[in-house]
Amino acid sequence: MNIDVGVRLRNIRTAFGISQRELARRAGVTNGLISLIEQNRVSPSVSSLKKVLDGVPMSLAEFFTLDLGAAPQAFFGTDELVELGNEQVSLRLVAAQRPGRQMSVLHERYAPGAATGEEMLAHRGEEAGVVIRGRIELTVSGATRVLGPGEAYYFASQLPHRFRNAGREACEIISACTPPTF
Numbered sequence: 001m002n003i004d005v006g007v008r009l010r011n012i013r014t015a016f017g018i019s020q021r022e023l024a025r026r027a028g029v030t031n032g033l034i035s036l037i038e039q040n041r042v043s044p045s046v047s048s049l050k051k052v053l054d055g056v057p058m059s060l061a062e063f064f065t066l067d068l069g070a071a072p073q074a075f076f077g078t079d080e081l082v083e084l085g086n087e088q089v090s091l092r093l094v095a096a097q098r099p100g101r102q103m104s105v106l107h108e109r110y111a112p113g114a115a116t117g118e119e120m121l122a123h124r125g126e127e128a129g130v131v132i133r134g135r136i137e138l139t140v141s142g143a144t145r146v147l148g149p150g151e152a153y154y155f156a157s158q159l160p161h162r163f164r165n166a167g168r169e170a171c172e173i174i175s176a177c178t179p180p181t182f
Contacts, residue, residue, distance in 0.1 A: 002065060004040065005037065005040070005043065005044065005049070006038045006039060006040035007038075007040075008063065008064075009034075009037055009038055009063075010038040011112075012056065012058065012063065012066065013030065013034075013038075016056055016100070018055075018056070019056070020034045020038070021145070022055070023052065023055045024055075025055075026054075026055030026056075026100065027051055027052045027053075027054055027055030028051065028055075029048075029051060029052060029055075030042075033048075033052075033083055033178065034052065037052065041170060046060070049063070056100055057100055057102070058100050062099055069174075070099055072098060072143070073082070073095065073098065076094055076095065080095055080106060081093060081096075081153055082096035084106075084182055086106040088110070088111045088114035089108070089109075089110055089111070089114050089115070089116060089163075090107075090108065090109040090110075091106050091108055091182070092106060092107040092108075092109075092140075093105070093106055093182050094106070094107070101180055102180065103176050103177065103178040103179070103180055104176065104177050104178070104180040104181055104182045105174075105175070105176045106173075106174070106175045106176070106177075106182070107172070107173075107174060108129070108163075108172065108173040108174075108175055109170055109171070109173075110134070110136060110163065110164075110170065110172075110173075111165065111170055112163035112165055112167060112168050112169060113165060113166075114164070114165050115162060115163060115164035115165070116162045116163045117160075117162065119145060120139070120155075120160035120161060120162050121160070121161055121162055122157065122159065122161070123157050123158070123162050123181055124157060124158060124179070125156075125157045125158075125177055125178050125179050125181065126154070126155070126156055126157055126177065126178060127153075127154070127155065127157050127175060127176065127177035127178075128152065128153060128154035128155075128175065128176055128177075129152060129153055129173045129174060129175030129176070130150070130151070130152045130173065130175075131147045131148060131149055131150065131151050131152070131171065131172070131173050132149060132172040132173060132174060133149055133169075133170065133171065133172040134148075134149070134165065134167050134169045134170055134171030135147065135148045135165070135166065135167040135171055136163055136164070136165055136171045136173060137164045137165070137166045138153055138161065138162075138163055138165070139160075139161060139162050140153070140155050140159050140160075140161045141155075141159040141160055141161070142160075147168065155165050157177060157181075163172075
C-alpha cells in the first residue's frame, strides 16, 4: 500500500482543526516546510515527519494507520468508560482509546474510608475537579480541606497531593488533568 504523505498530513491537520501556521509553530518548523510536505514537493525524513507529527500530537504509527474516514467518537455510554481503579477507588476514564488525547477526564468514585494511598501523588501537569456527591478530603502540598457537592479544586499536579473519603457515604467527582496521566 502506497500512502500519499502530503495528502494524509493535510487531511489529518484539517481533521484536528489546525492551520499550517499553527502546526508549524507547535512542531518548531517553518510554515513553508508544512506547505511543501502537503504539496508533495519534499519528502520528509522519518525524523522530520515525527517532529511535525509531535505538533498534532500523533505517533508515526497513528499517522499511517488512523482511519480518516471515521470521525473521532464524541459521545460515550457509561459502559464505554474504562475502569482504571478498583472497588474502593473507581476511576472511569472517558475516551481512553482516542488518538492524540490531550487530557484525562475521569468519573471518580471513592467508597467511605477509601483513599489514593498513604503516599502523596505527584506528576507533571495540572488537575481540576468538581465534587458531585459526598465529601472528599484533599491534601495539596501540606494544606488539607474537605470539599462537598458543588465545591471544586484546581492545582499544579507536581505538588504532593492525595484524596481521601472521610465521610460515611460514597463520594463522586468529575475531574480532568492535562497532560493525560492515564
